[in-house]
Amino acid sequence: MVGRADARVRVAVVGTGLIGGSVLLRLRDTGLDVAGWDPDPATRRRAREQGILCPDVLEEAVAGRDVVFLCGPLPTLSETLTRVAAATEERCVLTDVGSTKAQVAAAATAQGLGRRFVPGHPMAGADRAGLASAEPALLDGAAWVLCPGPNGMAAFRQLAALVIDVFRARVVPMSAPEHDAVAALSSHVPHLLAGALAGAAQRSALRDAVLALAAGSFSDGTRVAGGPPRRTANMLLGNRDRVLTELAGVRAVLDELAEALRAGDAAALTSLLDEGRSARAALGERAFTTHQREFPAAADHAGELAYLRELGASGGHLTSCRVQGGAVTYTGHLPVPARLG
Amino acid sequence: MVGRADARVRVAVVGTGLIGGSVLLRLRDTGLDVAGWDPDPATRRRAREQGILCPDVLEEAVAGRDVVFLCGPLPTLSETLTRVAAATEERCVLTDVGSTKAQVAAAATAQGLGRRFVPGHPMAGADRAGLASAEPALLDGAAWVLCPGPNGMAAFRQLAALVIDVFRARVVPMSAPEHDAVAALSSHVPHLLAGALAGAAQRSALRDAVLALAAGSFSDGTRVAGGPPRRTANMLLGNRDRVLTELAGVRAVLDELAEALRAGDAAALTSLLDEGRSARAALGERAFTTHQREFPAAADHAGELAYLRELGASGGHLTSCRVQGGAVTYTGHLPVPARLG
Numbered sequence: 001m002v003g004r005a006d007a008r009v010r011v012a013v014v015g016t017g018l019i020g021g022s023v024l025l026r027l028r029d030t031g032l033d034v035a036g037w038d039p040d041p042a043t044r045r046r047a048r049e050q051g052i053l054c055p056d057v058l059e060e061a062v063a064g065r066d067v068v069f070l071c072g073p074l075p076t077l078s079e080t081l082t083r084v085a086a087a088t089e090e091r092c093v094l095t096d097v098g099s100t101k102a103q104v105a106a107a108a109t110a111q112g113l114g115r116r117f118v119p120g121h122p123m124a125g126a127d128r129a130g131l132a133s134a135e136p137a138l139l140d141g142a143a144w145v146l147c148p149g150p151n152g153m154a155a156f157r158q159l160a161a162l163v164i165d166v167f168r169a170r171v172v173p174m175s176a177p178e179h180d181a182v183a184a185l186s187s188h189v190p191h192l193l194a195g196a197l198a199g200a201a202q203r204s205a206l207r208d209a210v211l212a213l214a215a216g217s218f219s220d221g222t223r224v225a226g227g228p229p230r231r232t233a234n235m236l237l238g239n240r241d242r243v244l245t246e247l248a249g250v251r252a253v254l255d256e257l258a259e260a261l262r263a264g265d266a267a268a269l270t271s272l273l274d275e276g277r278s279a280r281a282a283l284g285e286r287a288f289t290t291h292q293r294e295f296p297a298a299a300d301h302a303g304e305l306a307y308l309r310e311l312g313a314s315g316g317h318l319t320s321c322r323v324q325g326g327a328v329t330y331t332g333h334l335p336v337p338a339r340l341g
Numbered sequence: 342m343v344g345r346a347d348a349r350v351r352v353a354v355v356g357t358g359l360i361g362g363s364v365l366l367r368l369r370d371t372g373l374d375v376a377g378w379d380p381d382p383a384t385r386r387r388a389r390e391q392g393i394l395c396p397d398v399l400e401e402a403v404a405g406r407d408v409v410f411l412c413g414p415l416p417t418l419s420e421t422l423t424r425v426a427a428a429t430e431e432r433c434v435l436t437d438v439g440s441t442k443a444q445v446a447a448a449a450t451a452q453g454l455g456r457r458f459v460p461g462h463p464m465a466g467a468d469r470a471g472l473a474s475a476e477p478a479l480l481d482g483a484a485w486v487l488c489p490g491p492n493g494m495a496a497f498r499q500l501a502a503l504v505i506d507v508f509r510a511r512v513v514p515m516s517a518p519e520h521d522a523v524a525a526l527s528s529h530v531p532h533l534l535a536g537a538l539a540g541a542a543q544r545s546a547l548r549d550a551v552l553a554l555a556a557g558s559f560s561d562g563t564r565v566a567g568g569p570p571r572r573t574a575n576m577l578l579g580n581r582d583r584v585l586t587e588l589a590g591v592r593a594v595l596d597e598l599a600e601a602l603r604a605g606d607a608a609a610l611t612s613l614l615d616e617g618r619s620a621r622a623a624l625g626e627r628a629f630t631t632h633q634r635e636f637p638a639a640a641d642h643a644g645e646l647a648y649l650r651e652l653g654a655s656g657g658h659l660t661s662c663r664v665q666g667g668a669v670t671y672t673g674h675l676p677v678p679a680r681l682g
Contacts, residue, residue, distance in 0.1 A: 123556050143554055172553060179554075185542060186551045190558035192602075193534050196595035198617030201526060204590065208656030208676055210527045211624050212513060213484055213520075215464045217531035219624065220561040226621040229614035236602050236610065247599060249545065254537035258588060261533075261577050269577065273570035276539030280567040283552050283560065315549025335549055 008033045009162070012065040014058065014080060015039075016047055019097050019122070020071025021134025024052065029136050030166045037061035039072070043131050059087040067162065069120075070096040074234045078107040085113055093155045095120040099183065100238035101147055105176035109149075116155050119147040119176050121183070122169065129228050143317060144169035147176045148308050153301045156308075157328055160321040170317035170333075173308035184242040189250055191224050191232050192243070198225035288316075288333040297328045304328065349374045350503070353406040355399065355421060356380075357388055360438050360463070361412025362475025365393065370477050371507045378402035380413070384472050400428040408503060410461075411437040415575040419448040426454055434496045436461040440524065441579035442488055446517035450490075457496050460488040460517050462524070463510065470569050484658060485510035488517045489649050494642045497649075498669055501662040511658035511674075514649035525583040530591055532565050532573050533584070539566035629657075629674040638669045645669065 010033040013024040020036070024047075028034045035053040038044050047054040055061050062068050062084050070080055077096055081104070084094060094117045096104055101119040108117035123143040144163050148156035156173075163169040174182070197218070201210050210218075224232075236243055253272070260268035295304040311318070311332050320331035351374045354365040358379070365388075369375045376394040379385050388395040396402050403409050403425050411421055418437055422445070425435060435458040437445055442460040449458035464484040485504050489497035497514070504510040515523070538559070542551050551559075565573075577584055594613070601609035636645040652659070652673050661672035 123554050145554065172550075174550070178550070182547050182550045182554050183556075185545060185547065186554040186559045187556040189541075190538060190556070190562040192595065192598050193538060193562060194558065195598055195614050195617040196591050197531060197534060198620040199594040199598075199613060200530075200587070200591040202616045202620035203594070204526060204587075206523050206526065206654075207620070207623075209513075209515070209519070209523045209654055211620065211627065212653075212656040212658065212676070213464050213486065213523050213527040214624055215524075215528040215531070217535065217565040218527045220564045221531040221534060222617070222621050222624070223561045224558040225614070225617040226625070227618075229611045229618055230607075232614050233607050233610040237605060237607060240602055240605065244599065244603060246541070246545075247595075250537050250541040251595075253540040253544070254533065254588075254592075257533050257536055257540075258585065261581055262585060264578060264581065266571075266574050266578060269574040270570045272540060273536050273566070273573050275543045276536040276563070276566040277568075277570055279539045279543035279548070279552065280563050282548075283555055283563070284567070286552065312553075313547075313550055315553040317553065335553070 009067065010065045011035075012037065012062045012068045014062065014068060014070050014084060015072030015076075016043055016052075016054070016131050016134070017071065018129050018131075018133050019124075019138070020069065021047075021131040022136060022138035023069050023071060023097065025134055025136040026139065027166060028052065032166070035061045035065070038131070046131050058083060062087050062092075064089070065092055067093045067095070067159065070094065070098075073231065074098050074100065074103075074238045077104045081108060081113065081117065082111060085111065085117075090116065092116065093118065093158050095146070095159055097122055098238070099187065099235045101145070101176035101179045101183075103238055105147060105149075114149050114151045116152065118149075118152055118155050118159050119179075120159070120163075121145040121179060122163075122167070123187070129231065139167045139169070141168050141170070143172050145172045145174055145179050145312070147179060148173055148305055150301060150305060153304060157321050157323055160318060161323075164319060164321065170319060171321070172312045172317045174312035175309055178309070178313060180239050181242050181246075184239055184246040185249070188236055188239055188243045189246050191227075191236065192247060193250070194222050194225040195232070198222040286315075287336045289336055291332050291334070292329060293332060294327050294329045297323050297326050350408065351406045352376075353378065353403045353409045355403065355409060355411050355425060356413030356417075357384055357393075357395070357472050357475070358412065359470050359472075359474050360465075360479070361410065362388075362472040363477060363479035364410050364412060364438065364463075366391075366475055366477040367480065368507060369393065373507070376402045376406070379472070387472055399424060403428050403433075405430075406433055408434045408436070408500065411435065411439075414572065415439050415441065415444075415579045418445045422449060422454065422458065423452060426452065426458075431457065433457065434459065434499055436487070436500055438463055439579070440528065440576045442486070442517035442520045442524075444579055446488060446490075455490050455492045457493065459490075459493055459496050459500050460520075461500070461504075462486040462520060463504075463508070464528070470572065480508045480510070482509050482511070484513050486513045486515055486520050486653070488520060489514055489646055491642060491646060494645060498662050498664055501659060502664075505660060505662065511660060512662070513653045513658045515653035516650055519650070519654060521580050522583050522587075525580055525587040526590070529577055529580055529584045530587050532568075532577065533588060534591070535563050535566040536573070539563040627656075628677045630677055632673050632675070633670060634673060635668050635670045638664050638667050
């Protein structure tokens with residue numbers, strides 16, 4: 001799937017930090033024709049030292065490419081999208097890897113790029129940053145959200161096939177707003193909790209002793225607090241309302257836990273903790289059923305889009321997307337016992 | 342240090358679950374004469390199948406032993422302590438591994454056991470339980486809190502030397518109330534946050550999608566929510582007031598973070614996150630200075646006790662404790678730039 005009949009797929013990565021650099025290295029290792037670009041001259045030099053084509057001018061890096069991954073900081077995405085769209089052909093598929101999706105999706109629609117921009121978010125990361133920390137395996141096997149739009153189905157299929165083939169990604173199709181609602185609880189609020197725990201330790205009169213006795217619970221619970229503060233702040237601000245809503249939900253459970261503790265109510269406390277254990281157990285032990293779905297490749301896409309979004313909303317994912325003989329065939333996986341309606 | 346002149350040290354472990362079982366297996370692997378006991382007949386059978394002496398009667402397991410580790414659930418410790426003390430000689434050193442210390446320390450003092458009971462807490466664990474999950478390496482190199490009392494200095498020294506020799510423990514000397522204040526933030530509150538995050542996911546209408554997109558931040562931040570709810574509840578209830586106090590401190594930082602987010606104040610949000618990053622960075626990169634301190638072995642112990650408690654409160658630990666020629670010599674380590682007063 002990754003090679004055209006006549007040539008290798010030509011891909012560019014704009015913003016070659018931790019995520020972009022890892023995307024680029026894996027694409028190159030897979031044998032694709034890759035180019036990179038980064039606003040930082042030192043990063044461009046480092047990329048060239050690793051044998052990567054990395055011109056000084058953004059437009060040169062993306063010209064003539066089939067697919068461009070936008071991997072820069074969230075606040076720069078809209079402007080980068082404009083420049084990259086202007087410097088590429090209409091057939092060039094564009095995507096990003098940002099941790100919030102509604103803002104950039106709206107920007108793309110406003111720029112008339114709904115046919116070829118597919119908002120994306122691979123669920124991987126690290127408490128590091130920069131090309132020096134990049135590694136080709138970082139995204140292997142990741143859950144990778146892609147947001148299909150009613151006019152962008154061809155671009156979605158092409159990109160889904162690419163990330164499945166290159167990264168063995170589990171593609172999770174979702175609308176951009178649904179992604180942001182889910183990511184608020186599955187990623188953004190955990191960053192706030194980690195920041196609050198680590199911040200409280202930093203302020204504590206017992207700080208040194210707390211760090212000396214940091215159990216696994218503290219070390220795990222503060223890991224992402226080690227990430228770059230500006231990057232985390234951008235992520236939270238890019239999804240502000242949904243993060244505050246989900247935070248309120250977490251605080252409601254925390255209130256109940258604190259009240260049961262204050263009351264010395266062992267039964268209530270145990271019962272509340274058992275709720276959380278159910279979610280945690282489901283995280284480790286999820287079983288999936290596998291199915292195939294076929295749609296006419298050239299239809300109005302309404303049925304295909306509805307299938308994809310319901311799959312993602314149900315906790316499911318795709319591991320194959322093939323277009324052949326006028327039909328598109330998906331291999332999908334749904335968690336047991338969830339069902340498609 | 343672990344062998345007496347005339348015989349191997351004889352140790353018993355009462356309560357052979359995850360922690361007790363791991364303690365027992367490591368003690369046995371080191372060549373000590375060990376016995377175990379557990380209230381559960383099936384656990385006793387399993388221990389015997391592993392070649393461990395494990396009589397049906399508690400008193401038989403502990404009779405004639407030099408050291409007894411009490412590793413049962415927190416609510417049972419006081420009663421077990423009474424039985425074990427009655428069944429052992431005055432020279433037998435007693436300790437526990439519970440995650441809160443003030444309650445059991447008070448119970449020991451009330452029973453007149455201050456000379457030979459040393460409250461203990463190795464900072465290790467897992468989201469598992471039971472002898473089947475035990476492994477001899479679980480506690481290797483752990484920070485291991487021991488609480489020396491004014492009358493129990495000889496017992497403290499003996500136990501410190503034992504856990505350093507057998508487990509390569511970093512012994513953190515602290516008073517029982519100070520341990521509980523520190524553990525509230527370094528372990529107990531993180532369990533509440535993990536429970537609240539996992540519980541909110543369990544209640545969410547988006548539960549399946551949230552689990553599908555669980556990023557490292559969610560997975561790390563909920564790990565201890567997978568532990569046994571009753572064990573976690575006992576731990577929290579055993580340190581209730583301090584946990585609620587430290588939780589209030591974490592919530593205050595969380596309030597500030599939420600307010601900066603609500604206000605869209607990127608600078609304030611970044612600054613708050615940077616506070617947490619400082620603590621997290623200190624956790625990974627702490628450097629230590631090493632020193633030796635010597636005290637007369639038979640003095641009134643006031644200076645020795647003050648040194649030990651200040652060492653622990655400053656984030657320091659011991660890696661050696663030797664009694665020779667009428668003096669006790671400690672090798673201590675203090676985080677840079679903390680200083681003893």
